[in-house]
Amino acid sequence: MATASVAFKSREDHRKQIELEEARKAGLAPAEVDEDGKEINPHIPQYMSSAPWYLNSEKPSLKHQRKWKSDPNYTKSWYDRGAKIFHADKYRKGACTNCGAMTHDAKSCMERPRKMGAMWTNKNIAPDEKIETFELDYEGKRDRWNGYDTSTYARIVERYEARDEARRKFLKEQQLKKLEEKNNKQSGEDGVSDGEDDEDDLRVDEAKVDESKQMDFAKVEKRVRTTGGGSTGTVRNLRIREDTAKYLLNLDVNSAHYDPKTRSMREDPLPDADPNEKFYGGDNQYRNSGQALEFKELNIHSWEAFEKGQDIHMQAAPSQAELLYKNYKVIKEKLKSRTKDTIMEKYGNAAAEGELPRELLLGQSEREVEYDRTGRIIKGQETALPKSKYEEDVYINNHTTVWGSWWKDHQWGYKCCKQVIRNSYCTGAAGIEAAEAATDLMKANVARKEASEEHALVEEKKHVTWGTDVPEHLVLDEKLLADALKKEDERRREEKDERKRKYNVKWNDEVTPEDMEAYRMKRVHHDDPMKDFLH
Numbered sequence: 001m002a003t004a005s006v007a008f009k010s011r012e013d014h015r016k017q018i019e020l021e022e023a024r025k026a027g028l029a030p031a032e033v034d035e036d037g038k039e040i041n042p043h044i045p046q047y048m049s050s051a052p053w054y055l056n057s058e059k060p061s062l063k064h065q066r067k068w069k070s071d072p073n074y075t076k077s078w079y080d081r082g083a084k085i086f087h088a089d090k091y092r093k094g095a096c097t098n099c100g101a102m103t104h105d106a107k108s109c110m111e112r113p114r115k116m117g118a119m120w121t122n123k124n125i126a127p128d129e130k131i132e133t134f135e136l137d138y139e140g141k142r143d144r145w146n147g148y149d150t151s152t153y154a155r156i157v158e159r160y161e162a163r164d165e166a167r168r169k170f171l172k173e174q175q176l177k178k179l180e181e182k183n184n185k186q187s188g189e190d191g192v193s194d195g196e197d198d199e200d201d202l203r204v205d206e207a208k209v210d211e212s213k214q215m216d217f218a219k220v221e222k223r224v225r226t227t228g229g230g231s232t233g234t235v236r237n238l239r240i241r242e243d244t245a246k247y248l249l250n251l252d253v254n255s256a257h258y259d260p261k262t263r264s265m266r267e268d269p270l271p272d273a274d275p276n277e278k279f280y281g282g283d284n285q286y287r288n289s290g291q292a293l294e295f296k297e298l299n300i301h302s303w304e305a306f307e308k309g310q311d312i313h314m315q316a317a318p319s320q321a322e323l324l325y326k327n328y329k330v331i332k333e334k335l336k337s338r339t340k341d342t343i344m345e346k347y348g349n350a351a352a353e354g355e356l357p358r359e360l361l362l363g364q365s366e367r368e369v370e371y372d373r374t375g376r377i378i379k380g381q382e383t384a385l386p387k388s389k390y391e392e393d394v395y396i397n398n399h400t401t402v403w404g405s406w407w408k409d410h411q412w413g414y415k416c417c418k419q420v421i422r423n424s425y426c427t428g429a430a431g432i433e434a435a436e437a438a439t440d441l442m443k444a445n446v447a448r449k450e451a452s453e454e455h456a457l458v459e460e461k462k463h464v465t466w467g468t469d470v471p472e473h474l475v476l477d478e479k480l481l482a483d484a485l486k487k488e489d490e491r492r493r494e495e496k497d498e499r500k501r502k503y504n505v506k507w508n509d510e511v512t513p514e515d516m517e518a519y520r521m522k523r524v525h526h527d528d529p530m531k532d533f534l535h
Contacts, residue, residue: 019374019376021042023374024042025042025043026266027256027257027266027267028373028374031257032060033060034059034060034061034062034063035059035060035061035063036061036063038062040060040062041259041261043259043261043262044062048065049062051063051064052064077134078134078146078147079132079134079147080130080132081149083129083130084127084128084129084130085127085128085129085130086102086127086128087125087127087128088100088102088125088127088128089125090122090125091118091119091122091125095118095119096109096118096126097117097118097119098111098113098114098117098118098119099111099114099117099118099124099125099126100117100118100119100124100125100126101125101126101127101128101129102128103128103129103131104129111126246258246263246265246269246280247260247265249269249270249280250269250270255269256268256269256282264283265282265283266282266283266284267282267284268281268282268285269282297325298314298321298322298325299314301321301324301325301328302314302321302325305324305328310324312324368380396423397423397424397425397426398425398426399414399416399417399426400416400426401414401415401416402414403422406418408420414426416428417431417432418431418432418435419431419435474513476513476514476517477514480512480514481514481517481518483514484512484514484515484517484518485518485521485522487515487518488515488518488519488522489522492522
């Protein structure tokens with residue numbers, strides 16, 4: 001599962017892999033084990049269990065999901081609060097001008113500003129603080145309890161104890177005041193009161209206070225639930241203590257598989273225990289027995305009936321679905337019994353006869369077939385090859401082979417006539433010969449065209465057009481060339497200065513070789529590094 005390099009698998013191997021994964025999820029096959037010997041949860045998605053290609057993981061592993069980058073330089077220690085490292089006797093240069101410590105300046109000093117700092121008085125020099133720097137890791141930076149001093153909790157305990165003691169003292173004073181008032185009233189009537197009775201009453205009141213304090217911890221919290229209709233109710237906030245988790249029924253690692261994600265244990269965790277004493281036999285016991293199985297069959301019938309066109313829905317109309325299912329079972333039993341009676345009328349009842357006919361005895365076989373727990377055949381019978389949903393060995397349009405039996409130039413076709421058109425009519429060997437002749441003719445035409453293009457290119461090179469390189473056989477008149485150069489200079493000056501442009505323009509369409517050569521010689525190339533120096 002968790003391998004980086006995925007090799008090519010055939011259809012049969014892919015099907016076996018899927019069946020193995022389903023069996024592992026159902027608890028019928030043992031879970032896959034990684035390189036450390038730990039079981040891999042079969043419910044982990046493939047995009048999480050597959051290791052990246054750059055890790056070169058050849059065996060199933062979840063190491064890439066664990067913390068495999070650990071830096072030993074990280075620490076979880078904390079600052080030593082209030083620690084001092086050195087106490088100087090006199091002021092030092094560069095120290096705090098207020099207190100005299102070297103570890104901070106006057107702006108960061110935490111002492112009360114003195115009227116005359118230690119820099120001038122040279123007295124009461126404060127000790128230097130301990131400066132520490134830590135490089136914490138990801139968890140250390142976000143640990144809210146990092147640096148917590150457990151000794152500070154003793155102060156909290158002392159504060160709460162002092163509060164309880166003050167409350168107890170206050171209640172005792174109140175009780176003493178009530179007793180004094182009561183004694184004063186009784187002394188006015190009966191004289192002297194009994195001191196022992198007063199002490200007994202005081203002990204009873206203190207016991208009531210302690211009992212009420214302990215009852216606060218044993219009190220069951222109740223949560224008020226308000227529904228949409230306005231009714232209220234109380235729900236106890238306790239779980240049933242007698243409930244035992246499924247994974248605690250059998251602590252053997254080779255026992256029934258427990259899936260923590262779905263909290264399900266499909267197999268029986270205690271298969272050897274007494275059935276009368278067991279109260280849990282696995283989730284499959286509840287799924288395949290009782291009303292759960294009936295409800296499952298009812299759902300399956302509703303789905304199949306809806307796919308066949310009936311207006312039935314289990315959630316929208318459950319009563320109608322159940323009624324139709326009952327009618328379906330009655331009709332199915334009648335049809336089954338009718339079919340059985342028809343077969344018995346035609347062939348007779350072999351079970352009722354005392355001795356079987358000889359032809360039936362000869363048709364018997366002692367071949368053994370072995371099945372596994374999922375119902376697959378292990379030994380004894382060859383598995384039938386799966387058939388395609390398309391029609392096989394069906395030839396159309398007089399073809400003797402099927403479409404796709406021939407491949408050429410990235411195209412599928414028929415092998416019998418080597419045609420690539422799907423709905424074409426078979427032409428046989430004559431079609432193959434005609435196709436080969438057409439191919440040869442096309443190659444000859446292509447070669448002829450290439451030869452004619454090469455010949456035209458050679459002819460074109462002989463007649464070079466103006467604007468390209470000057471032909472070697474061209475002879476120019478020097479006088480006419482000098483006149484053409486003067487005309488080209490005048491034309492360029494007119495283009496630069498519009499005031500020299502003539503009003504009556506006369507066009508001359510005849511271009512002589514000397515004019516073309518003058519234009520080519522005066523032409524400015526944009527990639528010429530000296531073009532900016534031309535005037």
